Amino acid sequence: MIKEYFRYALNSLRRRKLRSWLTLIGIFIGIAAVVSLIGLGQGLQYAVSQQFGSLGTDKITIQASGGFGPPGTGVIRPLTEKNRQDIERIDGVKRTAGRLVDSVRVDFNNRAEFLYTTSWPQGEQKELVKESLDIKLTSGRLQKDSDTGTVVVGADLGKDSNGFQKRLEVGSKIEINGKKFTVIGVMKKKGSFIFDKIIFIVDKDYRDLLGRNDEDLDLIVAQVESGADINKVKEEIERYLRRERDVKKGEEDFSVSTPQATLSRVESTLFAVNLFVYIIAGISILVGGIGIMNTMYTAVLERTREIGIMKSIGAKNSTIFNLFFVESGLIGAVGGIVGAGIGFTLSYGMAAIGRAQLESELISAQISPWLLLGAIFGSFAIGSLFGILPAIRATKLSPVEALRYGK
């Protein structure tokens, strides 16, 4: 029986080829637009979570509260080296590392730029910073404890488009706040606009250069031992800092965050922005649905006599309903399949072009099988939904009137 419905629907679609085509185009434009935009949105979300993912799931970041901007902005009471050592002794903490963050003036090739710099800690702490920031080099080497007057720079500074109009490479001599430094390493691209333009200065040089005292820290990273409960460790650190800084619960002037918490905050913002774009694009699917409805009303009208004949030889209302319902569902499903395919191609195509043009790792497409299935099924649902009213009108025709129609 169902096979019959399909054969009838296909035949009807073929009979009015032009109209069927136009209706299909209407629905698949919308589906393609939404699929490709969601693909790009998901790609962005994936790229962002990748950047956070590089922090690892076992690292806790501790900062003193300040305003917006890089760690240290507007901080009244900075963290201290003593805090770091105490935190390292907390149960479940494997190791810790402390960093300082500032902006500096860098002179090179007779031009000046203002860049972020961060301290490169001594001894074992180095390993944790290296791991938590996922630092890899394209040339040169990382700094040793004994190094002085050296810097390692982010990937974008190793390009001609770095603002100095000349790329930094191993051996380049630069001036930071008036003091001479030598580049000994260039980092691999991370796709982060902070770390691709960062300058690492060895801790001791850093404190001398910027006049920070030996105790201050802007940021502490703590790695949790495998098997330890990260949230429990986080609470433990919070309790310690509350005691140490003499603040009550709910009045903390510091923040202890796990990568998951930060990531989910960023993701929810991204999601809200993306959702707005999806909704505006989704409007076109609605318009496509109205196109289907229109086509189906016309089909019912054209086939009024046919319906009259079917009814007079005993077709039930439910049969008539199914005939039209299946036809509009079919238009939706086919539109969905074509739209999903076009959207898929469009999404990866635009991502490839965008990536090449803007050189941003954040532009990528990510289309899951679920998205494609969802688009096809959604389109089918839209087709069926917008076919309901026309199909009901078909069932309501009185057989006598219908037979007389057009005479």
Next chain:
Amino acid sequence: MRDLVKYVLQNMMKRLTRSSLTIISILIGITAIFALLSFGQGLQKYINETAEKAGANKIIVQPRAFGPPGSTPASLKERDLDIIHRVSGVDQVAGTVMGQTEVKDKNAKIGKFVFVSGLEPGPNLRMVEEAFSLELEKGRNLQKGDRKKAVLGYNYQLSDKIFEKPVRLGDSITIKGVAFQVSGFYKEVGNPQDDSNIYITNDDAKELFDTEDYSYAIVQTKAGENPGQVAMAISEKLRRDRGQKEGQEDFFVQTYEDALAAFSTIITVLNAVLVIIAMISVVVAAVNIMNTMYTAVLERTKEVGVMKAIGAENSTILGVFIVESGFLGLIGGLLGIGLGYLIAKAGGAAAAAAGYSILKPFFPWWLTFGCLVFAFLVGLASGYFPAKAASKLSPVEALRYE
């Protein structure tokens, strides 16, 4: 012509369901585009008004570095302000010491981190207020010799916005641990950031942030001077004083107009992206109109045959169908603009309630007119091929059509 319109309207009435569905499909897209553009225009208007209030004669000078005051490698000091003041064409100059820090009211246990800006009380104050669209609402402005007095942004007067309870004139608040007395409030600027700002005297700000550095300076040029040229002269004087060559500057001079133009470009681009995405639905609607018109041609094949047989020219037939589809577009456009207006108004009210009264839709006449013409043109264009097909029907074949 009257006959043509009458004929078209009759046909549309005859197929009421189909006509209304087609109109709905174009209406939806026009609604979205109209509403999105009205917000874009509103923002643009806000920027223009800000520029007008601030005057085209303002220049902003900033150190190129970023970061908390006192810690940045580049700075703007009293000496620089003197240099700027002596540049020919400069009327007034005022520096601002700005920082981000914690404030508490008398009940708050947890402080809020907000921007605190130092203003120079006296003859230059009005100029800085103009530059940042600040207007006193209550109380009094900062005055020369004021110590530990603060003028607050609009949001401090609301409950549950910054603090649980509204702050009142004469109340005491603690900024970075130091008690200040509230002497005035500024009117609403329209975005939560600016409306949470606190303004104190530069002397207090220098003490509070333990710095002599200004975060930026606002310059007003003399009447009749070209701000762009004055900005260049300022750059040159500062460069010479600092012994820097071009490209080595650790400061940044920009006319207010240029700064706002950059901002307005960003808004325009973002708005354009959204409108282009919304435009997809108009494309779909165009396909729908085309479909409706092809169906209409098919249904009226016999009619076309009769018209041709009694001497109607091809161009007349073309006109009949094109006008019909143009009408579909026009009506869709009219309704879309009406609906878009309501949606934009509602959206604007929701944004204002959330503290973003800067997001206020604006409906210039050309936007309404433009959307209407656009909808009409979409109708005409999508009706072209079906109408062409109708005009090419051979009268004999058409008459025989069953």
